[in-house]
Amino acid sequence: MTICSTEGGPMGQPSRPDRLLGTVLRAQSGFFWVQTEAGVIECRLRGRLKRERLATDIAVIGDHVEISRAGGMTGAVEAVLPRRSKLARRGAGARGAHKEDVLVANLDQVLLTFACAAPSFAPRMLDRYLVICEYSQLDAVVVATKTDLVAPAEAQALFAPYERIGYPVLYVSNTTGAGLEALRHQVAGRISVVTGKSGVGKSSLLNALQPELHLATAAVSTALNKGRHTTTVAELIPLPEGGFLADTPGIREIGLWQVPTEDLAWCYRELRPFIDDCFFAGCTHTHEPNCAVRAALRQGAIAPERYESYVRLRSGEV
Numbered sequence: 001m002t003i004c005s006t007e008g009g010p011m012g013q014p015s016r017p018d019r020l021l022g023t024v025l026r027a028q029s030g031f032f033w034v035q036t037e038a039g040v041i042e043c044r045l046r047g048r049l050k051r052e053r054l055a056t057d058i059a060v061i062g063d064h065v066e067i068s069r070a071g072g073m074t075g076a077v078e079a080v081l082p083r084r085s086k087l088a089r090r091g092a093g094a095r096g097a098h099k100e101d102v103l104v105a106n107l108d109q110v111l112l113t114f115a116c117a118a119p120s121f122a123p124r125m126l127d128r129y130l131v132i133c134e135y136s137q138l139d140a141v142v143v144a145t146k147t148d149l150v151a152p153a154e155a156q157a158l159f160a161p162y163e164r165i166g167y168p169v170l171y172v173s174n175t176t177g178a179g180l181e182a183l184r185h186q187v188a189g190r191i192s193v194v195t196g197k198s199g200v201g202k203s204s205l206l207n208a209l210q211p212e213l214h215l216a217t218a219a220v221s222t223a224l225n226k227g228r229h230t231t232t233v234a235e236l237i238p239l240p241e242g243g244f245l246a247d248t249p250g251i252r253e254i255g256l257w258q259v260p261t262e263d264l265a266w267c268y269r270e271l272r273p274f275i276d277d278c279f280f281a282g283c284t285h286t287h288e289p290n291c292a293v294r295a296a297l298r299q300g301a302i303a304p305e306r307y308e309s310y311v312r313l314r315s316g317e318v
C-alpha cells in the first residue's frame with residue numbers, strides 16, 4: 001500500500017482535437033474500456049506507455065486517459081493523466097520491489113459499512129479500516145446499517161466516538177429506507193468504493209440505493225460485449241446521478257492490509273496532533289515518560305477505547 005498523490009485535477013481538454021478524454025471503466029488483459037462523451041471505447045495501449053510507466057500500473061479503473069480513435073468503437077490509450085488519489089497496495093512482485101499495485105485511481109471515498117446489529121458492531125475492525133484509509137490519505141465515510149434493529153440512541157452511542165473525531169457517519173436502514181437519500185447524495189458525482197464484512201448489508205445497500213444499478217451495469221456489460229464477472233474483473237459501475245461505484249476483488253481484503261508500525265499512531269487521527277510533542281523522538285506512546293499522547297489520554301482528549309485499539313493494533317492484535 002502506498003501514500004497517494006494529490007496532483008492533477010478535473011479533466012480539461014484533450015491535447016489534440018482528434019483525441020478524446022475519458023475514464024477507464026474496466027481493464028482486462030491489456031484492453032481498456034474507456035467511457036468518453038462518444039460512448040464506451042475499447043482501447044489497447046500504446047507500447048510507449050508501457051515503457052514509460054514501469055513504476056506503477058499503466059492504467060487502472062478510475063484513471064483519466066486521453067485516447068485516439070481507430071475504427072468504430074475501438075481506439076488506443078495515448079496518455080494517462082495524473083492521478084488525484086489512489087488506493088494501492090505496495091507490490092513486492094517479480095516486476096520489482098517498488099512496483100505498486102493500484103486498485104482504483106482517482107478514488108474519492110471509501111464507504112466503510114458496519115451494521116448496528118446482526119452482525120454486532122466491531123469497533124476494532126472499523127479502527128483497522130480507518131487506519132488503512134488514513135495511511136492511503138483517502139476520505140472515509142462510515143455507513144451504519146440496520147438501524148431498524150436498534151433504538152436510535154443505541155445506534156448513535158455506537159458511532160458517536162467516530163463522529164467526535166471527525167468522520168462522517170451515515171445512519172441507514174435498507175428495510176425502512178431511512179438514510180438512503182443522504183447516502184445517494186454522498187455518492188453522486190464521486191468515485192466510491194464500498195467495503196465491510198460479510199452480512200452487514202452491502203449488496204442490499206447498493207440495490208436499495210440504486211434500483212437502476214442492475215440496469216446501468218447491464219448497459220455497460222452490453223457495451224463491453226461481455227457478461228459481468230464481479231469476482232475477477234475490476235470495474236467502475238456508473239451511477240444514474242453521476243459518479244461510479246468501484247467493484248474490484250482486492251477491495252474486500254483491504255481490512256487485512258498492513259500499515260508500518262511506526263506510522264500507526266499518525267493513522268489514528270486524534271493522536272496525530274500530539275505525537276510530535278513526546279519527549280522521545282521514537283516514542284511508541286505505550287510506556288515512555290513524558291509522552292504527549294498519554295498525557296492527552298489522561299486529560300480526556302483521546303477516547304480510551306481508541307487508545308487501547310492503537311496499543312492492540314501495534315502489538316499485532318486485531
Ligand SMILES: Nc1nc2c(ncn2[C@@H]2O[C@H](COP(=O)(O)OP(=O)(O)OP(=O)(O)O)[C@@H](O)[C@H]2O)c(=O)[nH]1
Pocket residue numbers: 145146147148149172173174175176196197198199200201202203204205
Ligand atoms: N433488518 C435489516 N436487515 C438488513 C438490512 N440490510 C440488509 N439486511 C439483511 O442482512 C442480510 C445480509 O445482507 P447483504 O446485503 O447480503 O449483506 P452483504 O454485506 O452484501 O453480505 P456479503 O454478500 O456476504 O458480503 C440479508 O438477509 C439482508 O436482508 C437492514 O438495513 N436492516
Ligand SMILES: [Zn+2]
Pocket residue numbers: 275278279283284285286288290291292293294
Ligand atoms: Zn508518545
